[in-house]
Amino acid sequence: MSKILSxxxxxxxxxxxxxxDLKMMAFSLDTVPTKEIFSYLNNYLKNNQVDLFVVGEPKQMNGLESESEVYIKEFIKKLKTTYHIPIVRFDERFTSKMAFDTMIASGIGKKKRQNKGLVDKISATIILQGYLDSL
Known part of the structure; x- marks a missing residue:
């Protein structure tokens, strides 16, 4: 069975x-230092088949690209040439806020909510579940 990775x-x-494996639900996987992402993906893809990458698309409130889009486009270019796995973009506006609200609602303590890595992987889960729900 194959998966979708966001x-x-x-x-x-x-x-x-x-x-x-049924591509119905999204689950948090990990937070990786960005400089190590391709090493992480190489190891992940040895043990998992992935049909699709979903990359968050940060936009400003007016719908224009955010400043970070320049870096994301470079990342996507390298993803395409390295793995040849299809890539879709999905709007990630408000995912960090939603992730933080999710941590509060689930009873995660204040100290643990300051862990930005936790926010990042919850945000990736929200992006992926949003994509799945849109299908």
């Missing part, structure tokens, strides 16, 4: 989420 790309950290 990315909440950042210049420092990248949050990752994956689907179940």
């Amino acid at each position: 990315f909440d790309y950042g210049t420092v950290r990248t949050g990752l989420a994956e689907t179940d």
